Amino acid sequence: MNKTPTIIKLLLAVILVLGILMVQQPPMATAEIAKQEVPTNLVHIDITYDPGTKSYSMGGFSAEELRQVGAPQFQDEIWQILSMLDNVTLKIQGDTINVLTNDQQLLSLAWDAASRDILYSLLNATIELGDIDMARAEDWLDNADIEITLRQSKELSQPLKISLGTLVQVQVAKNGELSVEGFPTGYSLTPETVELINAANIENLKLCWNKGVIDLQVNGQTLPQATLYQGGLSVIDKAFGLNLGDLTPIFDSSFGAGLVIGEADPVTGECMP
Amino acid sequence: MPRFWRVLLISIIIVLVLYGIYFALGRPVIPLPTISYKVSPGQPLHAIITSDGADELKLTLNTSGKIEIASEKQSVVALNYTPETFGNTLDLGERLLIAQKTVQSDGDVPESSPFLRKLINWVISYYYYVIRFRLSVLLTALP
Numbered sequence: 473m474n475k476t477p478t479i480i481k482l483l484l485a486v487i488l489v490l491g492i493l494m495v496q497q498p499p500m501a502t503a504e505i506a507k508q509e510v511p512t513n514l515v516h517i518d519i520t521y522d523p524g525t526k527s528y529s530m531g532g533f534s535a536e537e538l539r540q541v542g543a544p545q546f547q548d549e550i551w552q553i554l555s556m557l558d559n560v561t562l563k564i565q566g567d568t569i570n571v572l573t574n575d576q577q578l579l580s581l582a583w584d585a586a587s588r589d590i591l592y593s594l595l596n597a598t599i600e601l602g603d604i605d606m607a608r609a610e611d612w613l614d615n616a617d618i619e620i621t622l623r624q625s626k627e628l629s630q631p632l633k634i635s636l637g638t639l640v641q642v643q644v645a646k647n648g649e650l651s652v653e654g655f656p657t658g659y660s661l662t663p664e665t666v667e668l669i670n671a672a673n674i675e676n677l678k679l680c681w682n683k684g685v686i687d688l689q690v691n692g693q694t695l696p697q698a699t700l701y702q703g704g705l706s707v708i709d710k711a712f713g714l715n716l717g718d719l720t721p722i723f724d725s726s727f728g729a730g731l732v733i734g735e736a737d738p739v740t741g742e743c744m745p
Numbered sequence: 746m747p748r749f750w751r752v753l754l755i756s757i758i759i760v761l762v763l764y765g766i767y768f769a770l771g772r773p774v775i776p777l778p779t780i781s782y783k784v785s786p787g788q789p790l791h792a793i794i795t796s797d798g799a800d801e802l803k804l805t806l807n808t809s810g811k812i813e814i815a816s817e818k819q820s821v822v823a824l825n826y827t828p829e830t831f832g833n834t835l836d837l838g839e840r841l842l843i844a845q846k847t848v849q850s851d852g853d854v855p856e857s858s859p860f861l862r863k864l865i866n867w868v869i870s871y872y873y874y875v876i877r878f879r880l881s882v883l884l885t886a887l888p
Contacts, residue, residue, distance in 0.1 A: 664848065671844035672837075693833040696826035704814075704821030711796035 512637035512742070513616045518630035520623045523555035531632030532721045540717075557624065564618040588613060605654060611638050632721035637742045639678070639730040644669075646734055666733075675736040680728040680743035687743075764876075772877055774809055779881040786887065794886040802884045808872035828870040835865065 521528040526546070527535035546554075561572040567584040570577060581587070592606045623629075643651050648661035661669075678689040686698040702723045709716045730739025746754075767773075784790050794802045799817035806812050813823040826834075839857055872878060 667848050668841070668844050671847050672840040673844075674840075690833070690837055693836070694830050695834050695837065696824045696830045699820075699823040699825070701820045701822065703819040704816070707793065707797045707816055707819075707821055711793040 514635040516619045516633035518621045520625040520627055520629040521554055522626045523551050526551055529629040537717050559623045562620045631724055634725040634727055636727040639728045641738055642729050642731040644733045669733055675733055676739050677731040678739045682726040684723050774807055774877045774879045776879045779883050781883045783887050784884050791886050794884055800886040804882045806880045809877040828873050831869050832866050
């Protein structure tokens with residue numbers, strides 16, 4: 473046997489081996505992800521207050537930090553009421569609303585779909601919610617876990633816990649006015665920015681923040697996933713003197729927003745990982 | 746068989762065998778030597794590099810889909826991409842660039858080159874799927 477057929481045989485053998493390697497699928501976990509029954513929207517807000525100094529802390533932010541972002545100060549009448557209470561907790565969980573004062577149950581209300589319908593009817597009679605807003609309210613409140621705690625204490629409040637599966641709908645009108653869930657914010661984009669967005673044919677954005685991980689879609693096209701590290705962000709904070717403060721509550725939270733420009737359809741979907 | 750064809754065939758076999766081994770190993774990222782760059786005081790990057798006291802910032806491009814900026818002490822930001830998301834970013838960047846030029850009305854609207862786009866996409870895909878490298882740039886702040 474001459475050398476040529478041997479080389480061809482060798483080549484065929486190599487191609488065969490590589491072919492087998494290429495078609496091999498990596499072992500994949502095929503176990504189905506257990507169906508999560510966690511609430512879609514979770515909001516836990518802890519507020520501590522001190523009637524002596526008439527100051528309060530909320531969601532892990534100190535009184536000073538809240539003042540810097542323009543948080544309102546309470547009137548004396550409110551401080552008088554608060555000074556009579558040690559703690560008040562409002563819990564909306566599943567189909568019930570519970571209000572507790574000083575660890576004793578004060579009241580409990582049904583919060584199922586039928587009860588919410590009555591509430592929407594009452595609200596609709598006074599402020600004309602409209603079908604769309606009622607549907608949005610149901611998106612937010614169905615299967616929500618909301619807990620607001622007011623505690624008389626000089627301690628810093630517990631960090632904010634926010635995990636929102638429902639997208640916050642933000643709309644930019646043709647003149648640049650921004651509204652959130654249909655409510656005008658009073659903020660507007662500059663005409664140049666609106667013109668640029670329109671010229672680039674950007675119709676919608678979907679932004680998801682999950683404990684530092686940012687997922688962004690523009691016109692439904694996914695962009696690279698960015699991860700911001702809390703420690704690393706402090707480097708940028710120091711370098712540019714941004715005074716961002718303690719970002720722990722933000723880095724413990726997850727939420728998303730759907731931004732629509734002009735008359736485009738609302739952004740759909742959720743942001744849960 | 747002529748000598749030329751024999752050499753070519755053997756070369757192809759060697760390349761295939763080497764790539765087969767590389768593929769069988771799970772296409773590990775091949776690290777390239779780190780490029781060092783000194784940043785003088787006064788340059789815009791100097792403030793960022795020195796802000797956490799480490800005086801170093803490392804930019805790492807991993808062609809398997811990760812770009813990371815890290816100081817000596819901690820990671821600052823990371824981007825995870827696929828050829829598809831990279832292409833989407835280029836597409837968005839291109840549209841924004843054209844839109845900016847159009848809005849500014851300076852009459853110099855850049856033309857999109859389909860060939861260049863295809864070439865970039867091909868290069869990104871090649872280094873993502875076929876052979877993977879890690880390229881690092883180490884920025885050091887001068888005192």
